[in-house]
Amino acid sequence: MDLTVVTYVVYxxxxxxxxxxxxxxxxxxxxxxxxxVLKGNEPLADAVNRLLVVGFYLVNLGFVALYLRSDRAVRDASGVFEALSVKLGVVLLVLGVLHLGNVYVLNKIRRRGVMERDQRPPVPPQQWLAPGAGA
Known part of the structure; x- marks a missing residue:
């Protein structure tokens, strides 16, 4: 079997x-x-989690498929390892960037939710006092 094909299969x-x-x-x-992030809404958290996983699979497996092709033929065992190290290194970097992107966006959403919770009074107002009447 051709070493280029072996490299593709292992990759x-x-x-x-x-x-x-x-x-x-x-x-x-x-x-x-x-x-x-979603303020304790468990069904919504599960649904968003599943959608994120599907999107993650689509983006990453699409990238893996597009990055499969090699410009050079692999001629020996060291060439297999060199090609694999470059290809797998790039895949790992893309996985890391996708993960950091997800965490960044979700953290922004979470911070906004925390700020909204902090701006609301803990209890609703009990009564209204006219200016100067109670002081």
Whole structure:
């Protein structure tokens, strides 16, 4: 079998495995964060979590597929490792950037929600006093 094809098969296997592992890890650990962002609305947090995972799969697996092609033929074992290291390194960087982007956006939403909660009075006003009447 051609070493270029071996490189493609190993690249796809590792990239898809990494994508699935990262998506599951982010999904299970991000659920609590989403529930906080969405003010305790658990069904909405679950739905948003599933949508984020689907989007993550689509973007990352699409990138993995587009990045499969190699400009050079792989001729020996060291070429396999060199090609794999470059391809997998870029995939890992893209996974990290996607993760940081998600966390950044969700943190912005969370901060806005916390600020809105802090601006509301803890109890509704009990009565209204005319200026100068009670002082």
């Amino acid at each position: 796809l296997a590792i990239s898809v495995g990494l994508t699935v592992w990262v998506a599951r890890t982010l999904s299970s650990n991000g659920r609590v964060f989403l529930a906080d």
